[in-house]
Amino acid sequence: MENENLLKQISFIKEIDKIKYIQRRTKLFNSDRNENDAEHSWHLAMMAIVLAEHANEPVDVLKVLKMVLIHDIVEIDAGDTFIYDTAKDHSNTDEELIAAKRIFGMLPKEQAEEFIAIWEEFEEGKTNEAKFARSMDRFEPLLQNTSNKGGTWAELNVDYQRVYDKKKVINEGSTSIWNYSENLLNECVDKGILKK
Amino acid sequence: MENENLLKQISFIKEIDKIKYIQRRTKLFNSDRNENDAEHSWHLAMMAIVLAEHANEPVDVLKVLKMVLIHDIVEIDAGDTFIYDTAKDHSNTDEELIAAKRIFGMLPKEQAEEFIAIWEEFEEGKTNEAKFARSMDRFEPLLQNTSNKGGTWAELNVDYQRVYDKKKVINEGSTSIWNYSENLLNECVDKGILKK
Numbered sequence A, B: 001m002e003n004e005n006l007l008k009q010i011s012f013i014k015e016i017d018k019i020k021y022i023q024r025r026t027k028l029f030n031s032d033r034n035e036n037d038a039e040h041s042w043h044l045a046m047m048a049i050v051l052a053e054h055a056n057e058p059v060d061v062l063k064v065l066k067m068v069l070i071h072d073i074v075e076i077d078a079g080d081t082f083i084y085d086t087a088k089d090h091s092n093t094d095e096e097l098i099a100a101k102r103i104f105g106m107l108p109k110e111q112a113e114e115f116i117a118i119w120e121e122f123e124e125g126k127t128n129e130a131k132f133a134r135s136m137d138r139f140e141p142l143l144q145n146t147s148n149k150g151g152t153w154a155e156l157n158v159d160y161q162r163v164y165d166k167k168k169v170i171n172e173g174s175t176s177i178w179n180y181s182e183n184l185l186n187e188c189v190d191k192g193i194l195k196k
C-alpha cells in the first residue's frame, strides 16, 4: 500500500512539472521576462510565511501554503486566465474543476480529496486562510506592475478603477497590506504609470 | 511597528525575486531547459507535502516547507554550487553564511533570526525535518536526470558510485523513497544512461 501510494505520488510530481511552462501575463520585478506559474507560486508561499503576522485573523500558515502552492496547478489543463480578461470569468470555471479532478486525482484517494478540497476552499475565498492566500495572489502582481512602470496595466490600458476593484479584496485578507497597496496605487497615479 | 515590519518585509520580498534568475545544472523533466531555483524550491515544497507520509520519523511539515522554500535564497549572493563539483565544498561555505545574514537580515530582527536558524538547521541536516527536506533536495534531480536520459550525470561523466554516494542520504529522510531511488539507479545502469 505504501509503495502503491508512492508510485501514484511520483506520477503526480512529474506531471506538475508542466506548471513551469505556464507563462503569466505579469513580468518579474524590474524585468521584461514573464513569470511562470511555478515561480509565482513559490513567491506567494514566501510572502505568506513572511507576511502572516498581517493577516486580519490568525491563519493556519500550513494551510495557506498548501493553497498558494497548488492554486495554479489546474492551469496545466485549463491555461492561465488573465485577471483583466472580460470575456472569461477568472475563477472556478468548469474547465478548472475538470482539471483539478484529473490532476489531483492522480494522487492516492485521500490525498486527492484533500487537495481538491483545499483548491476549492481557495477558490471560494470564504475562510480566513483563503482570504489571506487570495490577498497574496493579488498583492504580488501589484508589486510587480509597480516596479515595471505599470506593467500589464499600462500594456493593456487598464485604468485605476479596474485595478482598484480587482485589488480591494486584499482588504479581506489584510487591512494593513491593503492600506499599503492603496497608497502604492495612488503613487502610481501620481507618477503617471496608472491612469485615473 | 507593524508598518515598519511591513516595509522591511516588502524589501525582502522584492530582493528574493532574484532567485528566479539562478539557473541550476539540472534540466526540467523530459526537457533541455535548465531549472531555476524558484521552480526547484516550489517543486521541493510540493514533494514535501505529497510525500510526508514516507518520512522515517514524523515531521513538522510547516518547518520542512520553510526549509525547502528558503534553502537556496543564499545563492542570490553565493551562486549555485554544483553537487558534483569537486573543487568547491557544496554546502555551508562562508560565502553562504554571509549571504544568509545579508538577505535574511533584511527582515525584522526576530524573523531574520528565525530564517537564519531554519537555514542552518537545513544545512546541518541533523533534525528529522532537515533530514527529510534534504532527501527531497536529492530526490528531485534524481527523477529529473532519469527522465532526461542521464541528464547531468551523462553530460558530466558522473558514474554510478559518485551518484550513489551523493544520493544515499535520501535514506536518512525516507527509507521507502531511498529503496525506490536505488531501484531507479539500477534501472539507469541497465538502460546504459548511468555508467557503473
Ligand SMILES: [Ca+2]
Pocket: A072, A080, A081
Ligand atoms: Ca492564475
